[in-house]
Every structure is written in C-alpha cells, then in structure tokens.
C-alpha cells in the first residue's frame with residue numbers, strides 16, 4: 001500500500017462519516033476525534049502527491065519557527081503569505097482601515113515599525129520553542145535542549161518540545177495546533193519524530209504539517225548524527241471544512257505517486273543556520289494543484 005493512502009483514507013472517512021459541527025470560523029466542518037498516521041522516512045519524503053503541495057512555503061514556515069519567529073514580516077520577505085489573514089483581520093477590526101491583503105503585506109515589508117505593531121502573531125510556535133519564559137525572568141530554548149538530549153542521552157523519554165503554554169494562550173493570534181513534538185532514537189541509530197496536533201485542517205494544514213514534521217526530523221538527524229526512522233503523527237479534532245468537500249473528492253480520484261527524496265546541503269553546522277537554499281526535494285512529480293479558501 002502506498003503510504004499516502006493513510007491520508008486518502010482519512011479524507012474518505014471524513015466525507016462519509018465525519019461529525020457535522022459548527023466551528024469557531026463559522027464555516028462548518030466534518031470532524032472525527034483521533035487519527036494516527038506513520039511514514040517510514042527511508043521510503044521517501046512524505047509530501048503528498050495527489051495534489052501539488054507547496055513544500056517550499058511549508059519549509060520556510062518551519063525554518064521561521066525554528067528561528068524563534070513570531071512576526072509575519074520574516075515570512076512575507078520570503079513571499080510566504082499563509083499567516084497574513086490573522087494579523088490583517090485584527091488590523092481591520094482595530095483601525096477600520098480597509099487595506100487589501102496585498103497593500104497590508106507590502107506595508108509590513110516596507111515599514112518595520114508598522115510590522116512591529118501589526119505583524120506580530122504573539123508568542124506562537126517559535127517563541128515558545130526557543131524562548132519559553134520562566135517565572136524568574138529567564139527563558140528556555142527547548143529545541144537546543146532536544147539537540148543536547150539527542151547527543152547526550154538518546155534513550156531519554158523526555159526529548160520533547162511543547163508550544164502549549166497555557167499562561168500565554170490569550171496573547172497568541174491562534175493557539176498552537178501542532179502543539180507537541182517528541183523524538184526517539186532506536187538502538188540501531190535511527191531518529192523518529194512524533195507530533196501531536198490538537199486541531200487539523202485536513203485539506204490545507206495537514207499536508208504542510210506532515211511535510212514539516214518530516215523535515216524537522218531529517219534536520220535533527222543530520223545535526224545529531226543519526227539516520228532517519230519514522231514519523232508518527234497524531235491528530236485529535238481532525239476536520240474537513242465544508243467548503244473543501246469538492247477538493248477532497250477530486251483528490252480521491254487520483255492515484256498517489258512515488259514520494260520524492262529530501263536533499264540537505266552537507267556542512268551546515270547548526271540546526272539554526274539552515275536556509276531554504278540548503279534544502280531540496282528531488283523527483284517530486286505531483287498531480288496538479290487544488291486551490292481552496294482558508295477558514296479564518
């Protein structure tokens with residue numbers, strides 16, 4: 001069985017038997033509670049092929065999170081527009097100025113003060129991963145700690161970073177969805193990575209989340225001298241937005257193709273020094289893109 005069938009099976013189950021519910025965005029979803037997928041990274045890089053996944057966009061987002069980023073300016077400077085809707089909505093509500101999305105994005109890139117005021121998402125993923133605040137005024141770099149444990153104590157059962165900082169949830173543009181990562185080194189020297197995702201937009205978010213979990217597992221393996229093992233992904237409220245049904249049906253008519261392979265430029269000496277130019281996917285031959293509206 002092609003491993004992407006796990007994803008197509010999820011879409012099938014959501015369409016056929018998902019619980020119909022009204023959600024925060026007002027769009028409405030079909031949802032199920034609890035789903036697991038596993039991908040053996042030795043069998044190719046798990047970027048879905050039944051539609052074109054914009055993996056560079058996803059990877060840029062992951063590198064931004066690893067850098068501790070929390071402002072959309074650094075994303076927009078690389079033409080990544082997937083996070084604009086949330087700050088834009090706040091800007092419109094608080095100023096009643098009706099800039100278009102493009103005008104807003106141009107202003108964020110051109111004007112650092114404007115970006116500091118309006119482009120900040122609050123202490124989201126990267127801020128928690130790299131700068132978790134402690135009660136004595138210090139901060140914890142959870143990713144550096146994961147790297148240290150991978151090297152010094154690979155059998156540890158505490159190789160985790162977590163973005164679910166309860167005390168700061170109200171300052172975040174959106175509470176974290178992929179909220180926890182854990183890593184595991186097997187006795188044959190393979191690094192596996194897992195992610196727990198509390199809320200899953202199965203059409204738009206999930207393909208990015210899987211690719212990014214695979215990417216970060218590869219990068220950590222590279223930096224700590226292991227081969228790659230598996231990724232394991234657990235979704236909880238896993239949903240299909242009601243305006244994504246047609247797209248999901250289109251995708252289900254297609255046959256998965258062979259997964260590409262990931263190439264990482266050797267010689268980068270720190271996890272935090274990777275740039276998008278250092279990473280490539282070879283032989284990615286997906287079906288055509290499928291466009292869809294994101295629920296804000």
Ligand SMILES: Nc1nc(=O)c2c([nH]1)NC[C@@H]1CN(c3ccc(C(=O)N[C@@H](CCC(=O)O)C(=O)O)cc3)CN21
Nearest residue numbers: 054057082083174201204205206208290291294295296
């Ligand atoms: N409803 C919802 N779904 C999400 O997946 C999601 C959120 N909200 N809020 C926060 C982030 C933003 N994410 C997003 C937002 C948009 C796309 C999106 O529009 N993707 C298109 C175009 C990608 C591109 O422009 O490069 C796609 O076809 O994948 C993907 C992930 C993931 N997260």
Ligand SMILES: O=c1ccn([C@H]2C[C@H](O)[C@@H](COP(=O)(O)O)O2)c(=O)[nH]1
Nearest residue numbers: 024175177178199200201205206209
């Ligand atoms: O990486 C991500 C980020 C977000 N999502 C989706 C999951 C939900 O559809 C929304 C978040 O809404 P909540 O009401 O906060 O659950 O964004 C995703 O799939 N992947």
